[in-house]
Amino acid sequence: MNVENTDPPSSLRNVKHILLILSGKGGVGKSSVTTQIALALAGLGNKVGVLDIDLTGPSIPRMFGLEGQSIFQSNEGWMPVSKYEEGTGALKVISLGFLLNNRGSSVVWRGPKKTAMIKQFIKDVVWGELDYLLIDTPPGTSDEHISIAEELRWAIPDGAIIVTTPQTVATADVRKEINFCRKVNFDILGIVENMSGFVCPHCAECTYIFSNGGGQKLSEEFEIPYLGNVPIDPTFVELIENQKSEETNLVALYRSQSLFPIFKDIISSIQGQNVPSRINR
Numbered sequence: 001m002n003v004e005n006t007d008p009p010s011s012l013r014n015v016k017h018i019l020l021i022l023s024g025k026g027g028v029g030k031s032s033v034t035t036q037i038a039l040a041l042a043g044l045g046n047k048v049g050v051l052d053i054d055l056t057g058p059s060i061p062r063m064f065g066l067e068g069q070s071i072f073q074s075n076e077g078w079m080p081v082s083k084y085e086e087g088t089g090a091l092k093v094i095s096l097g098f099l100l101n102n103r104g105s106s107v108v109w110r111g112p113k114k115t116a117m118i119k120q121f122i123k124d125v126v127w128g129e130l131d132y133l134l135i136d137t138p139p140g141t142s143d144e145h146i147s148i149a150e151e152l153r154w155a156i157p158d159g160a161i162i163v164t165t166p167q168t169v170a171t172a173d174v175r176k177e178i179n180f181c182r183k184v185n186f187d188i189l190g191i192v193e194n195m196s197g198f199v200c201p202h203c204a205e206c207t208y209i210f211s212n213g214g215g216q217k218l219s220e221e222f223e224i225p226y227l228g229n230v231p232i233d234p235t236f237v238e239l240i241e242n243q244k245s246e247e248t249n250l251v252a253l254y255r256s257q258s259l260f261p262i263f264k265d266i267i268s269s270i271q272g273q274n275v276p277s278r279i280n281r
C-alpha cells in the first residue's frame with residue numbers, strides 16, 4: 001500500500017512563517033516587493049530566508065547584490081547564500097541563478113524538470129532557524145505554482161501576498177491568481193498595489209500616473225485584506241543598481257530610505273492577522 005507522507009519537509013522544521021509572493025502578470029514588481037519585505041523584516045531584526053522559484057527569470061540574486069555567488073552542497077543539503085548584515089537580522093537566499101554559470105542566463109525546461117528542481121529547493125535546503133521564509137514565484141499560474149502548491153501541502157504556509165499594479169488590477173490575471181490560491185488552499189494574506197503613483201523627489205507630492213484605488217476595490221470585491229500601496233520610487237532602483245555585494249550593508253541602507261516605513265506598515269498588516277508560528281501549529 002502506498003502511504004502518503006503528511007509530515008512537512010524537515011528542511012522547514014525551524015521556519016516559523018512561510019509567505020508566498022504571487023502576481024497575475026509579469027513585471028508588476030513581485031521580486032522587488034519580495035526583496036523589500038525581506039529587507040524590512042531583516043531590518044526589524046528577523047531572520048529571513050528568500051527562495052526564488054522563478055526558474056526562467058531568476059532576478060533575486062541581482063536584487064540582493066549576490067550575483068556570481070554559488071550555493072554549495074554539504075552533507076546535510078544545499079547551503080543558501082548567506083548575507084550577514086551587522087546590526088540586523090540574517091538574510092539567506094536560494095535561487096537557480098546561483099546554479100547558472102553565466103550572469104543573466106536562464107533555463108528552458110519542461111514541466112517535470114522544473115518540478116524536480118522545486119522539490120529539491122523545498123526538501124534539500126539547510127535553512128536552519130528562520131522567522132520568515134519568503135517564496136518569490138514566477139508570474140501567472142504555471143508549472144512552478146502547481147509544484148510549489150504540491151510541495152507545500154503539508155508545510156502549511158501562512159499564505160500568499162498578491163502584487164498588482166493599478167493598470168493590472170482590472171485584468172483577468174489578478175482574478176485568476178486569486179482563484180488559483182483558493183483552489184490550492186493558500187490563504188490570501190492580502191493585496192499590495194505596486195507602482196501606485198510617483199513621489200516627486202523635490203516636493204514629495206504623489207502623482208497617480210495610472211489612476212489609483214484599484215487594489216483597494218479589488219480587496220473589497222474579493223474580501224481580501226488590503227496591505228497597502230507602494231509608489232514608484234527611484235531610490236529603490238538606485239539602491240539595487242549601486243550596491244557592492246561585499247561592502248554594502250543593504251538592510252541598513254534600506255532602513256534609511258523612504259520605502260522602509262511603507263513596508264513596515266505592510267508587515268504590521270500581515271502580522272496583525274496573527275497567523276501562529278508554524279512551529280506551534
Ligand SMILES: Nc1ncnc2c1ncn2[C@@H]1O[C@H](COP(=O)(O)OP(=O)(O)OP(=O)(O)O)[C@@H](O)[C@H]1O
Pocket residue numbers: 023025026027028029030031032033054057059138139194195230231232233234236237
Ligand atoms: N515601486 C517601484 N519603484 C520603482 N521601480 C520599481 C518598483 N517596483 C518595481 N520596480 C522596477 O520594475 C522592474 C520590474 O520589477 P520586478 O523585477 O520586481 O518585477 P517582477 O514582477 O518580479 O517581474 P517578472 O515578471 O520578471 O518576475 C525592475 O526594474 C524594478 O526595479
Ligand code: SF4
Pocket residue numbers: 200202203204205
Ligand atoms: S512640484 Fe510638481 S513639478 Fe515641481 S518637482 Fe514637484 S511634482 Fe515636479
